[in-house]
Amino acid sequence: TLCVREPLAEGTEGAPHLGPERHRIYSDLSPKERDRYDANIQATNILLQGLPKDIYTLINHYTGAKDILDNVKMLLEGSELTKEDQESQLYDDFKHF
Template identity: 85%
Template structure:
């Protein structure tokens, strides 16, 4: 889905997606040059006295008039228009859904969003803040936690923000919920945080999810039976 702050990344993804499709050259040509122009044709009516055909009135060409190569180009126009429109959020789609030309869609999305993109410095500041406050939330599975963390790190790498493996690994394991405490300690002792990456740490911890869930149930029961002395 297109993010208002990630037009450049969206543009790259769209082009990469199109490159893997049949007739990719025609698809990209539709974006860069505009739709195929059908043009007109004059059909011969009869042969003249000197062998030259008499041509009928000019008419717009129909799909059946096209050569196989031209049909591929025409079909690519339709396909890429659908690709572009389906990749837009609702608020942008409603502004440009009347366009049927892929190049018009592309140019108008660029015009709408180019002025709204964050500067690299703003984006970097935002991501640093997200990294600083990143933690596992209550009822969030380790898989969801890992996916969100991986997305954050990927966003940081996309704008060339560099962090050491130690920083990333420490952030990942030190901000998990309490039920993971003994498993985090074990992973630090057995695997270390310098040589592993957070993907490997996730894979190791994921194996202990059942036991972590049991720990969570015990912690929840303990907290429910703890008497608050101020309530007496």
């Protein structure tokens, strides 16, 4: 979600007094902001659609593509370590036969 604080008045030192945060709507965005917003939505959709269900369930509450990607990388690194540990354990078990 996009949020913005609008200046309500100028303070005594020239600094603005900010009002409450409000959500911006798509039509409020500049063309550059719209392009960035659209790209983020597209990237988010691509990331979410390609995930296994177990990983999707863990990260589906993130809204930004970068947050999703960072957490997916972290989760997949963990699963790779687990696979390496399992493989190592299998080799160790095989040596005992």
